[in-house]
Amino acid sequence: xxxxxxxxRPDSSDTTAAPHRRRHDDAPDTVALFxxxxxxxxxxxxxxxxxxxxxxxxxxxxxxxxxxxxxxxSVEDLRQVAALGLVKAIDRFDPSRGAFxxxxxxxxxxxxxxxxxxRMWALRVPRRVQELRNKxxxxxxELTQNPGSPEPSVADIxxxxxxxxxEVGAGMEALESFSTLSLDAELSSDDDGxxxxxxxxxxxxxxxxxxxxxxxxxxLRRLPERERAILYMRFFEDMTQSRIADRLGISQMHVSxxxxxxxxxxxxxxxxxxxxxxxTGGHSATA
Numbered sequence: 646x647x648x649x650x651x652x653x654r655p656d657s658s659d660t661t662a663a664p665h666r667r668r669h670d671d672a673p674d675t676v677a678l679f680x681x682x683x684x685x686x687x688x689x690x691x692x693x694x695x696x697x698x699x700x701x702x703x704x705x706x707x708x709x710x711x712x713x714x715x716x717x718x719s720v721e722d723l724r725q726v727a728a729l730g731l732v733k734a735i736d737r738f739d740p741s742r743g744a745f746x747x748x749x750x751x752x753x754x755x756x757x758x759x760x761x762x763x764r765m766w767a768l769r770v771p772r773r774v775q776e777l778r779n780k781x782x783x784x785x786x787e788l789t790q791n792p793g794s795p796e797p798s799v800a801d802i803x804x805x806x807x808x809x810x811x812e813v814g815a816g817m818e819a820l821e822s823f824s825t826l827s828l829d830a831e832l833s834s835d836d837d838g839x840x841x842x843x844x845x846x847x848x849x850x851x852x853x854x855x856x857x858x859x860x861x862x863x864x865l866r867r868l869p870e871r872e873r874a875i876l877y878m879r880f881f882e883d884m885t886q887s888r889i890a891d892r893l894g895i896s897q898m899h900v901s902x903x904x905x906x907x908x909x910x911x912x913x914x915x916x917x918x919x920x921x922x923x924x925t926g927g928h929s930a931t932a
Contacts, residue, residue, distance in 0.1 A: 672746050673701045679740040698735050699728070702749065706731040709753045716761065723757060730756030774819045780806050781816030857915075864911035872907045879904055 678698050685691035710727035714720050730753035738748050784805045788797040797805070802813045865873060871893070878884045878892070886904070890897040 672705065675701050675745065676740065679738065679745060682735075683740055695732075695735060699732060702731055702735070702745070703728060705746070705749070706753050709750065710757060712754075713757055713761070718761070723760075726757050726760045727753050730754075774815055777808065777812050777816035778819035779816075780808065781813055782820065860915035861911050864914035867914070868907055868910065872903055875900060875903055876907055 675698055678694055682691060682694045706727040707724050710723040713723055731749065734749040734752040738745055781802055784802045785797055788794060788801060788805060799810050799813050803810045875889055878889050886897045886900045890900045
């Protein structure tokens with residue numbers, strides 16, 4: 646938005662000239678410099694003119710950066726980003742297209758907004774959700790600007806912004822995604838305090854056992870009856886190979902070979918099932 650500022654001094658050589666008004670105190674008269682910059686090739690002279698333009702317009706870039714203070718980024722960093730946007734605007738500006746300020750303001754503002762979108766979000770969210778977040782944030786500020794105003798409800802924000810309650814909910818969730826809390830952050834100030842990581846559950850290894858058992862079921866069903874009986878006696882009744890051999894009337898060495906062969910067969914079939922599920926997108930094929 647362009648802001649009217651006090652009238653600049655008229656040219657002393659022309660007493661009949663109408664006063665020339667600038668749009669803002671930090672909008673210097675740099676038409677001649679831009680015209681000169683456009684006529685120069687790359688080199689020290691062009692760099693010097695470019696630096697002079699940056700210096701002249703830097704207060705405006707800092708003013709734009711100040712609009713984004715108190716959003717989780719330091720003012721100094723915002724000024725650096727705005728200065729980068731100013732340099733881009735100077736390099737791309739065509740003096741024949743109008744006033745530089747009209748081109749520079751949206752360019753610098755866009756650079757700062759892009760910085761927030763690309764660098765400041767702790768979690769990546771779609772641009773549409775980021776826009777919802779901004780609308781919700783502004784609406785909450787406007788609805789609570791009077792002292793004693795209650796915290797607005799989702800319905801209040803929806804009515805104020807024209808958004809649906811679902812969109813307001815998405816925007817409010819995005820408000821929590823702008824920054825994250827370290828897993829080492831202390832959640833209690835007591836002597837026996839604990840961190841956020843202490844509140845998180847660990848992986849339950851029992852799930853792996855369930856998966857392994859289910860994977861082995863089909864292979865066990867396909868084994869000959871005697872081999873199934875041997876595995877049952879060894880792993881469920883906890884019998885030694887010697888006792889199994891005595892019960893079946895075979896040698897202990899034969900029992901050992903049957904156990905090894907049966908386990909290998911069940912293992913190979915279970916691994917084949919897993920590979921098949923991966924190959925079909927995680928779904929088992931039906932016979």
